[in-house]
Amino acid sequence: MPKPKKTWGYSPARDPKAAASDATKAEVERKANELIETALTAKHVQPPPKEPKFNYVTGLSTKWHGRYFYFVATYACPGPNAISPTFEVNFARLEHTALGRFNLAYMRHTEKWHELFAGLTLGECLKAIKDDPWFQP
Secondary structure: OOOOOOOOOOOOOOOOOHHHOOOHHHHHHHHHHHHHHHHHHHHOOOOOOOOOOOOEEEEEEEEOOOOOOEEEEEEEOOOOOOOOOOOEEEEEEEEEEEHOOOEEEOOOOOEEEEEEEEOOOOOHHHHHHOOOOOOOO
């Protein structure tokens, strides 16, 4: 049986305009940190248990990496065999796209990002992170 012929396909480059400006980054970071302080911390960060056996959330934060903005949960490892006392896990990701919109994804148990929403405004993304059960640390 003969080998199939190789063909070329069009693969568009990333949109160079999708990089977030410094003003956009500052606004996203300000509003996300406000959401963390007003709603998410009270909902997900609890005082440590009296006799901790399992990992628990000790804090929430945010960070930019390229055109992605991450919500990060910091966990404490109370066990005597813990490799480190704490570790961080990204639990929500906003991807800045053209026209000032964002794609919203969550981290699956398979350690892969799964995009749930595309083309949302910042307000819609923050509301989804606050209310949607997919975006829990």
